[in-house]
Amino acid sequence: MAKENGKRATPLLDELEKGPWPSFVTEIRKTEDVSPMCDDLLGQLELSYAEKKGHWKHGGIVGVLGYGGGVIGRYSDVPEQFPNVAHFHTLRVNQPSGWFYTSDALRTLCDIWERHGSGLTNMHGSTGDIIFLGTKTAELEPTFAELTAAGFDLGGSGSCVRTPSCCVGQARCEWACYDTMKLCNDLTQAYQDELHRPPFPYKFKFKCAGCPNDCVAAAARSDLSIIGIWKDSIQQDDAAVSEYAAAGLDIQKDVCDRCPTRCMSWDGKKLAIENSECVRCMHCINVMPKALLPGKERGATILIGSKAPIVNGALLSSVLVPFVPAEDLLETIQELNKRVWDFWDEYGKNRERVGELIQRVGMANFLDAIGLDPVPEMVSAPRDNPYIYFQNKKQDSEEASK
Amino acid sequence: MTTQTQPKAKRITDIGPPNYEKFLPPIVKRNYGKWKFHETLAPGVLCHVAESGEKLYTVRAASPRLLSVHTIRLFAGLADKYCGGFLRFTSRNNVEFLLSDFANIEPLKQDLAKAGYPVGGANNSISNIVHTQGWVHCHSSATDASGLVKSMMDALYPYFVEEKLPAKLRLAVACCLNMCGAVHCSDIAVLGIHRKPPKVRADILPKICEVPTLIASCPTGAIRPATANGKPSVEVIEEQCMYCGNCYTVCPAMPLNDPENDGISIWVGGKVSNARTTPKFTKLAIPFLPNHPPRWPEVVNAVVNIVEVYAANAKKYERMGEWIDRIGWPKFFQLTGIEFTRYHIDDFKNAGQTYARSTHIRF
Numbered sequence: 001m002a003k004e005n006g007k008r009a010t011p012l013l014d015e016l017e018k019g020p021w022p023s024f025v026t027e028i029r030k031t032e033d034v035s036p037m038c039d040d041l042l043g044q045l046e047l048s049y050a051e052k053k054g055h056w057k058h059g060g061i062v063g064v065l066g067y068g069g070g071v072i073g074r075y076s077d078v079p080e081q082f083p084n085v086a087h088f089h090t091l092r093v094n095q096p097s098g099w100f101y102t103s104d105a106l107r108t109l110c111d112i113w114e115r116h117g118s119g120l121t122n123m124h125g126s127t128g129d130i131i132f133l134g135t136k137t138a139e140l141e142p143t144f145a146e147l148t149a150a151g152f153d154l155g156g157s158g159s160c161v162r163t164p165s166c167c168v169g170q171a172r173c174e175w176a177c178y179d180t181m182k183l184c185n186d187l188t189q190a191y192q193d194e195l196h197r198p199p200f201p202y203k204f205k206f207k208c209a210g211c212p213n214d215c216v217a218a219a220a221r222s223d224l225s226i227i228g229i230w231k232d233s234i235q236q237d238d239a240a241v242s243e244y245a246a247a248g249l250d251i252q253k254d255v256c257d258r259c260p261t262r263c264m265s266w267d268g269k270k271l272a273i274e275n276s277e278c279v280r281c282m283h284c285i286n287v288m289p290k291a292l293l294p295g296k297e298r299g300a301t302i303l304i305g306s307k308a309p310i311v312n313g314a315l316l317s318s319v320l321v322p323f324v325p326a327e328d329l330l331e332t333i334q335e336l337n338k339r340v341w342d343f344w345d346e347y348g349k350n351r352e353r354v355g356e357l358i359q360r361v362g363m364a365n366f367l368d369a370i371g372l373d374p375v376p377e378m379v380s381a382p383r384d385n386p387y388i389y390f391q392n393k394k395q396d397s398e399e400a401s402k
Numbered sequence: 403m404t405t406q407t408q409p410k411a412k413r414i415t416d417i418g419p420p421n422y423e424k425f426l427p428p429i430v431k432r433n434y435g436k437w438k439f440h441e442t443l444a445p446g447v448l449c450h451v452a453e454s455g456e457k458l459y460t461v462r463a464a465s466p467r468l469l470s471v472h473t474i475r476l477f478a479g480l481a482d483k484y485c486g487g488f489l490r491f492t493s494r495n496n497v498e499f500l501l502s503d504f505a506n507i508e509p510l511k512q513d514l515a516k517a518g519y520p521v522g523g524a525n526n527s528i529s530n531i532v533h534t535q536g537w538v539h540c541h542s543s544a545t546d547a548s549g550l551v552k553s554m555m556d557a558l559y560p561y562f563v564e565e566k567l568p569a570k571l572r573l574a575v576a577c578c579l580n581m582c583g584a585v586h587c588s589d590i591a592v593l594g595i596h597r598k599p600p601k602v603r604a605d606i607l608p609k610i611c612e613v614p615t616l617i618a619s620c621p622t623g624a625i626r627p628a629t630a631n632g633k634p635s636v637e638v639i640e641e642q643c644m645y646c647g648n649c650y651t652v653c654p655a656m657p658l659n660d661p662e663n664d665g666i667s668i669w670v671g672g673k674v675s676n677a678r679t680t681p682k683f684t685k686l687a688i689p690f691l692p693n694h695p696p697r698w699p700e701v702v703n704a705v706v707n708i709v710e711v712y713a714a715n716a717k718k719y720e721r722m723g724e725w726i727d728r729i730g731w732p733k734f735f736q737l738t739g740i741e742f743t744r745y746h747i748d749d750f751k752n753a754g755q756t757y758a759r760s761t762h763i764r765f
Contacts, residue, residue: 012696016549019556022518024468024538024548031470041538048537048546049695052661057654058541066415074539090539097422103478103487105425110471110478119471123491126534126582133468133539148414167493170435171426172450172458172500179435181422192416212676216493219681220587220674227676258719260678283677283719290439308581310646311621313750316587316681350618351648 010042012049027120034119037134040084041118044076062089062137064144067196070154071140087136088118091143092129092155094188094195097181098168099124108150116143127205128165128216129155153192159351160198161191166208167215175285176210177228177298178326184208186330191337200341201348211294212282218303218317223354224337225303225317226329230295233275234284240291241271255284299325302333304340305355315355318363322377339370427488429458429502445565446521447507459501461510463519464530464555464562467495468538468548476517484510494530494572496523520563526570528561528709533575534582536594541654542647543577544594544664545693550575553697554592557706568716568725571709572673579646587672589722590705591684594693597663599643600656604630611653619652666691666701670708670734671723682723685731687738689745704740711738730764 016025025042032038044055055077062073072090079086093109113119113132116139122131130152135143144154155163164187167173169180187206188195194204207218210228218225245251251266263277264284271291273284285292302324303317324332340354343366348357358366367374376382426434433452440450448460465473477497481489484506490498497519499510511521523529531554534540536547554573561567574585577594585591607613613634617625624642628635636656649656668691672684687708691700708722715737716725726734735742748756 015696016552019552020520020559021552021555021562022464022466022520023552024466025552027466027468027470027473030472034471045537045546049549052664052693052695053659054537054540054543056537056539056541058651065413074541088539094419096419096425099491099493100422100425101489101491102425103481103489105420106474106478106489110474114471121469121471121474122467122535123465123469123474123495123497124467126532126584128493145413148417151417151420153415153417153419165493168490170437171422171430172437172460174437174439174450176435185419185422189418192418195418196416214674214676214681217584217587217674219676220672221584254718258678279676281676281678286677287719290441293439308576308584308586310580310648314581314586314683316683 008039008043008046010046013042013046031119034114035117035134036084037088037118038120040082041088041120041134044078044082044085047078047081056088062140064140064154067154068198069157069160069196072157074134085134088134089137089140090134091117091132091140092125092127092157092163093132093147094153094155094163095124095128095130095165097166097184097188098171099128100171109152112143112146112150116146127155127162129163154196156195156203158198159200159202160196160204161194161200162203162205163195164188164206164208165216167210169208169210173210174289175213175228175282175294177230177294178210178226178300178329180208180210180226180228183226183329183333187333190330190334199345201344202351202353204341204354212280213286218306220306220316221308222306222317223304224333224340225306226300226333227303228294228298228300229280229323230298231323232295232297234273234278234295235293236271236273237291238270241288242269244288244291249288255287258283258287297325299323300329302336305353305358307353307355311351312356312359315353315359317355319378320372322375336370343369425488425490427458427486427500427502429456430488430500432456433458442525442565443507445527445563446524447511448524457502457504459504459507461499461501461507461514461521462492462496462523463499463514463521464523465491465495465497465519466548466552467530467533480510480513483513492530494523494532496530520559522563522565524565526565526567527563528555528558528567528571528573530562531555531573531575532584532588534577536577540577540582542580542650542658544596544659545577545666546695547575547577547594549695550592550666550698550701553702554705557702558709561709567709567713569719569721571712571722573705579644585669585672586683587674587681588684589670589672590708591669591672592701592705593667593669595665595667595690596645596647596658596660597665597690598658598660599624599638599640599645600647600649600658602630602636602638603655603657604633604635607635607653607655608633611655616649616653616656619648621646621648625649661693665693666698668701668704668708671726673721673723675721678719679721679724679727685726686746687734687740689743708738733764 063071118134120133125131166180166184169176205222207222209218263274302321304320306317446462485501533547574588576585628637668688669684
């Protein structure tokens with residue numbers, strides 16, 4: 001990784017500047033005028049490519065005063081070779097709902113980061129935050145002061161409420177069954193303390209998706225998944241259906257035959273939907289967006305418990321409340337959070353996500369604890385084994401049930 | 403610097419993110435919650451029509467996720483030039499320009515092409531790959547993420563700029579089992595894996611780690627206390643280790659990076675959407691491919707092969723997992739030429755649920 005004529009040789013990374021897809025190596029290289037960190041980052045990365053091995057270590061706790069999260073400490077394990085990235089911490093900056101920006105807001109963020117860090121970002125990180133990639137400990141407070149003065153705040157890290165995120169929702173989507181951006185923002189503001197000062201056994205994520213297409217992967221990636229759904233009938237424009245047919249769409253094959261419950265029929269002129277059998281999967285609406293729309297009685301399903309594999313295997317969220325009207329969502333979720341967090345705080349083990357706790361204690365016990373009645377929408381099927389733990393008597397049932 | 407005689411400015415905390423409303427283009431504010439339908443005008447170009455009749459045009463372009471402030475300023479400049487300074491990013495790290503003037507679409511596309519950020523990634527395309535930090539910034543990565551993504555997307559580029567697949571195809575890369583990229587529900591997932599237990603650095607362990615915390619960090623209880631050179635240390639029960647790297651996160655004296663044994667696994671058939679079928683996890687397709695930076699040819703070839711076999715065989719609207727459900731896993735392995743091995747058979751908790759429990763066998 002020696003420098004020749006003052007220029008660092010990076011033959012392996014140079015290969016990644018070729019080809020049609022935009023190159024992250026080019027991004028790092030063109031930021032060299034912002035900070036000497038970028039050149040050392042390329043040097044260390046070239047070393048990783050040569051040795052097939054990462055060179056970061058996870059150091060002590062770093063952060064800003066009064067916060068327990070939002071900064072990821074990172075140190076090079078070869079600092080003598082790459083002194084400019086000896087400290088290379090990340091700041092997570094809470095994104096605005098829906099990742100909307102004005103050009104001025106983006107330039108403000110860029111100016112702050114150019115003054116205090118590497119000038120490299122991720123737009124955005126996996127959880128949704130704006131990621132400021134790489135700075136030194138001494139720059140953390142000044143960066144934070146400038147960010148808050150500009151109206152931005154840090155996101156979550158560690159055992160806290162992680163930065164909530166949402167799909168574009170009603171800002172640009174006719175399918176959004178509730179105002180995802182508002183709910184996301186309201187939840188973020190309501191839990192500022194839990195977001196900045198980790199109070200939990202492990203992380204807790206919220207994701208707000210406006211419809212069952214789930215463009216923010218709420219079902220896979222959030223402890224509390226709020227997925228928009230409607231209760232009444234699909235809104236249908238027969239003339240527009242006919243236009244799709246006239247334009248060559250095979251409504252029988254591409255719409256009716258793909259319906260998971262076969263609740264639709266097409267006689268060549270009229271599409272009939274048996275809405276009581278519809279599971280609101282979105283397929284027909286996705287195929288004919290001009291002709292079909294979610295119903296008017298809109299809200300969301302609340303699901304709980306999804307996570308990636310660490311520690312006890314990956315989980316998808318499962319249904320906790322089948323339907324909450326849009327206008328009641330914030331209040332319902334806050335009440336649920338209170339009960340879920342109380343139970344998790346008391347019984348969760350260190351680094352045990354709420355989904356894993358439910359697996360360990362059983363959904364039925366969990367429902368008792370949070371005072372929700374079991375409903376068949378919560379399961380794909382009732383149990384198929386006979387090992388039922390019968391309860392002697394219902395304890396405190398009056399108080400526990402909502 | 404603040405001198406002691408000056409009162410210290412009040413420190414601002416807990417303000418949360420700026421309210422999104424001030425970042426919404428006027429056309430969005432006027433039609434918020436009142437969109438009627440949308441259509442696709444060209445790959446990566448959408449038109450949303452409001453009840454009012456107003457039309458909002460979205461031009462979606464790829465980004466490498468890792469962005470220089472210079473590139474963000476370039477995007478900001480394009481937003482100023484073509485759409486009143488308003489733009490957004492998507493959950494898959496694309497950038498979207500929100501236009502109210504149809505005439506600006508083509509010049510914007512040309513400027514983006516000139517700058518090297520291709521337009522596409524909507525509908526039945528391969529959109530941008532969700533991914534993790536890899537060697538750029540992570541301590542536990544078994545491989546790089548950005549380099550893999552770059553290598554794969556160079557090869558899959560035609561699928562990004564055109565919409566020619568049977569259904570949408572969503573890829574993800576995670577550089578270790580922690581899966582910050584949540585690859586467990588993607589059509590194709592590329593996952594970095596370690597295959598050897600951590601090595602205990604007894605020389606530095608007592609100085610930098612707390613032994614009880616370290617022991618508690620292991621999900622399988624594979625770490626137990628030991629004494630090395632008269633000082634407290636740990637040992638690893640190797641057959642119990644599943645190479646998750648949790649211990650390394652807690653204690654840097656437990657490195658498990660291993661250039662010879664780290665590598666890549668490939669998973670297929672997951673989805674998060676509820677369309678037609680319920681959300682699904684990805685399933686193992688290829689247990690191990692070697693780490694060959696800078697271009698990972700084995701991984702790129704394997705992914706391109708799976709994409710091509712899927713594209714040639716799936717029916718219209720079938721996602722990867724739905725196609726495999728219809729044809730069956732034996733046919734998937736046969737069509738892709740991927741070898742089925744002992745590693746494909748689950749041996750974790752509740753493994754029996756994935757055993758074939760019927761005589762529904764295709765010949």
